[in-house]
Amino acid sequence: MYYRTVPKDPQANVEWRQERLAKIGSDRGRRRAIWQLCKHDILFWVNAFCFTYDPRKIATNPHLPFVTWEFQDEALLTLSKHVGTSDVGIEKARDMGASWLCLVAFLHQWQFFPGQAFMVVSRNEDLVDASGNPDSLFWKLDYLLRNQPRFLVPP
Secondary structure, eight states: OGGGGSOOSHHHHHHHHHHHHHHHTTOHHHHHHHHHHHHHOHHHHHHHHOEEEOGGGTTTOOEEEOOOOHHHHHHHHHHHHHTTTSOOOOOOOTTSOHHHHHHHHHHHHHHHSTTOOOOOOOSSGGGTSOTTOTTSHHHHHHHHHHTSOGGGSOO
8 A cells, every 4th residue: 555655744744745746746647647546545545635624723724634543544444445335333532533534435435436426414404514614524525625636636
């Protein structure tokens, strides 16, 4: 798996991302190769090109590179393997990223495998889709899409 080539230290990760994007530039061959890596290695895609948002860091910078922890790697690989085919139970604790991980698993399938459709639910309507609410699931999906390099996002 190529994700092991991506630094897990947040600052080193940002620098790595900047270097990769500079090397890729507008080279269609490199872009296609990176797109293929992202398609076949969800952990590479997340750690190399996704961002997450932490409103508690609004005073400094709430936009963070999505750098997964080891237990998140395992959870994401499990979710990715089972998404659309069988149920997966998650023991959820606060601030462990379960909502983000589930959304990332859905988005990866939708983004890289055409014809996919998913539904998301929450305990109330505003937590599913409320424009401008970072707690909303669709806000998070929009955020994930908006903060990736354009060449990775479907038209």
